[in-house]
Each structure stands twice: as structure tokens, then as C-alpha cells.
Amino acid sequence: MNASDLSDTTNQPFSTRLYNLTQRQRHWFFIAPALIILLLVVIYPIIFSTGVSLFRVTFASQSRPFVGLQNFERMLGNDDFIQSALNTLYYVVFSVSGSFLLGFAVALLIRRITAGKELLRLILIIPITMAPIVVGLMWNWMLDPLFGLVNWFLGLLGIPGQTMLAQASTARLTVVLVDIWQWYPLVFLIIEAGMATLPRAPFESARLEGVSSWMIFRRLTLPMLRPVILVALLLRTVDAFRTFDIVRVMTDGGPHLTTETLSLYLYRTAFTFSKLSRAAAGSILMLLFIGLISALMFRYLYRDVEVG
């Protein structure tokens, strides 16, 4: 049966037409259940949240007056919101670049060794599989000023005990370092997997022609890995942007909001201060912000790559 038979349905009995329709649209039987659930658990809540952000809703009061964009204005004019947005940006910049550089370095280093490769890789990826909350609690203990191993170790080197998490100057960096500790192995895995797919021929001929390994790396490895690098950066950016668990248990945003992230701030606004509408407005702003960042990364860096 060819296409013209299918489109000329006037002479066919209804049952045949129905059968043809279901044959052409059969993919929907497979996709519809997942799609409906995703619309229900992701898209509907976002629409709901947008709705809530246009009213003044609190858990305490029954009346819900329409206030238009007032909640958005309040959020954007709020110093704490701006502060937590800037902190989040700090996390994104330093956690992403730190984990990327370290992960990339490890991917390059592990190619140089043979014995023990499997075991080392297995040990290095353990942090990815740990619950972020466990990672945070573990490093709390490591960094404890009185009995933590880090200070004990520094003490052996003659450096006095530090209270890294209690000081505004060091808390943010410390939390970022812990985040890097947990996530650089993911970059390493992605880059390593990407390198394994590179064709060998161009590298061998370059080497035969006596091109230095630095030039091979810059002119061959980096450009060919570009799509993989961008996936790694995008994944890390999206994750760093939502940072919550580690900060929640390590500093809970303190001292003086220096480590407060957007997720933490919005959580507090909604559930500690029960300003639901304002938190909803903030979360919509957050979504727009991350959407914009991802779109820009896609657009400028990811344009020549097939997705999905």
C-alpha cells in the first residue's frame, strides 16, 4: 500500500480507515503514557507556580488577591534574593570550571597508565554515587575546627586550626571545593568516554609528522572533543545552578548569607517564612535564568552538534 492509497480514504470502510489511522499514529500509544505523566508532573506544576506568583498566596490566609507582577518586582528588589543569585553565579563559575579542569586533567592522566587503571577509575567515581547530603555531612566532620582530620593534618604541618565554614571569607570557597570533589569525576568519565570514540588515524599521522604533543592537543584533541566538552559543561552548569543539599547541611546559607544559594533562599522564603507567591515568582525567575543560560550555551557553543 503506498501513500496515495492511504490519503484516498473515501472509498474505504470505516474500520479500514481507523486501522490505517492507528497504524500511522501508533507511536503515540507508546509515547502517550510517559508524555501525559511528564506534562502532569513537570509542565503543570510550572504553570501552577506561574499562576500562584501572580496572586498573594500564603499558607495562613484564605483570601488570595490578584497582585499582578508585584511579587516579581518585590523579588528583584530584594537584596537577599540578589545576594543569593550572585552566590549561585559564584558557585556555577567556580564549581563548573574547577570540576571541568580537574576532570579533564584526570582523563588525560589516566590514559598514560596501564596497571591499576580499573581500580583507580572505580575509586575516583565513588563520590558521584554518594548522596550529596552524605558528602556534605562527611566534610563537615573532616573540617571540624576541633577534631576534624583536615585541621589535625594542618596541625602536623604547624598551621593553626581553621574554622573554614564559620568565616565569611572562606565558607563559600570551602563549599565549592567540596562540590568540585564530588563532581569532577563526572567530567572525567564524560571526557574519557569522548576520547575513546576519537578516530586514531589523524593522531597517528600528526605524530609521524613530528607535531608536538601540545599542538596535537590544541589542534586535534580539543576541537574534536568540542561536543563532548560542551555536554560536560552544560550538565555541570545545570547541576551547580540548583545547589542545595551540600550547602544545606554544611552552612545552611551562613555566615551572613555568604553561602546562600537560590534554591536555599527560595526554600526558606516558601517554607520558613511561608511567602509562597514570592517564592513562586523567584522560582520562575530562576527557571528563566537557567533556561537563558542553557539556551545561550546551546546556541553559541553547541550549534554544530546533533542532540537526541
Add this chain to the structure above:
Amino acid sequence: MRAPISERVLAYVILIALASLVIAPVLAGSVTAFKPQIIWVSSPPTWLFEPTLENFEFVFFTRKGWVYLRNSLIISVGSVAVALILGVPAAYAFARFRFRSSKALMQWLISLRMIPPIVVGLPFYAMFLYLERGLGIGLRDTFPGLIITYQTFLLPLVVWMMRGYFAELPAAMEESAMVEGYTRLGALWRVVLPVVFPGIVATAILNFIFAWNEFFLALVLSGNRTSTLPMTAGTYIVRTRVEWGNLFAVNLIIMVPVIVLTIALRRQIVKGLTFGILE
């Protein structure tokens, strides 16, 4: 090609240093779980002691750790099962059928990965509240409620991973089965699924790990009845002091199943973590 000896030595030094940076805190912390209470916070740390299981006993029975373990298991296994039931057929369709919106839909699905949990967690809390007050449907602090919300991050991942596994199989497989008289669904069930089973296991394990470690949605949407293990971990921090031995006992209960799974299925897990990136 073998790297020059100096490069190899340097690589070993750095990699072993990084590996110790993983092993040292994980081991040193875990050891605390076996320390009697008097030396939890001894300084310098005590390494020689009579190991005890009293912290585990306390956490598991006195503080009802077994209940949280059960809750975590129900929620993780349940949400992964639901995600597989919904996601595997969708993944199959994306891998096999050509249709107009397929590419756009798949991109949309991948883009869901960027949505921060707060963006859905917040409206879910309010929606559950309104459902309870308005229609008398209680979903807050229930297993079905959490299993539904966990689909926000599990379902896209299942579709994405399984689509890759299906795409690896030749389409001739079902076609020849269908020539032999199987229907499309029959071929999928009897011929394709058995072959792709290792992929399903890998997908299930990786999603289980993410559900098991999840903290934010559980914090917002669970309560006394459905509290999970990661949530109880936080309860061992009291404002003035931390019950370190008990805390690390809980941490170990959270960590050990995942590490065992990772070691047992490391190839599949590595593949799952980097999946689809190489297409």
C-alpha cells in the same frame, strides 16, 4: 603507544593522590560509625579501639532507622518501577518509529534535565495541599505522592538511556519476528526486551541510585510517615553538638548499597552516566 616513564610516574602520583582524597574521608568517617561514644570526637583521632555496633543498634532500633530504610526502599524501587513501565515503551518508539515531532519531543525531554527541583517542589507542595483541602485526596507524606513527584527527574533519564539501548539493536530483529507472525507488541515483549534486558538493569540501577540519594523533594513533600534515609541523616545534627558516631552509621547505611551496586555493575554504571553523549 606507551607514555614515557616520567609521564607515567607523574600520572600515578597525581591519580593516587586524588584517589586517597576519596578514600581517606570516606574510610576515616566510616570508622567513626564503629567507635564507642566516648571517642567520637577525640582529638587527635583515635585509630585503635574496640569496634562496636552500638551506634548501628541505636540508629536502627532506638531511632527507628529500619522504618526510614523501608521508606527509602519503597520510594526508590517504586518510583524506578513506574519510570520503567512508562519510559521503556516511549524509548522504544523514539528509537524505532519515524514521526514528525520525534526529534523536537526528544529535545524537550532532555531539556527537562535543567529544571531545578525547587521549581517543581514548590508548586507540588501547594498542589498537594489544595488537593487535600479541596477534594480530600491526600498525597502529601504518602508513598504514591513521592513516587509521582520523583518521575520529574527519573522518567526523562529512563527514556533517554533506554532509547540508546534500543537504538543499538538492529531493526531487523523485530521485523523477522513479525514475519514469523508476531505482532509488534509481541515482538517487543518476546524478542526485543530479553535482548535489551542488561540495558534495563543498568537503567534501573542508575535511576535507583538517584532516587535513593534524593533529598530536596523528600524534604519538601515527605513527613513522619514517609521520611527517607537521607532526611534522617540531618536529624543527628543538634544545634549544640553532632552525634557523629550515629550520623556516620546512617551515612554508611545510605552509602554501602550504592557502593556495592557501583562495584558490581561498574561498566554499566559508567556507561549510564555518560550515556547518549557519544552519539
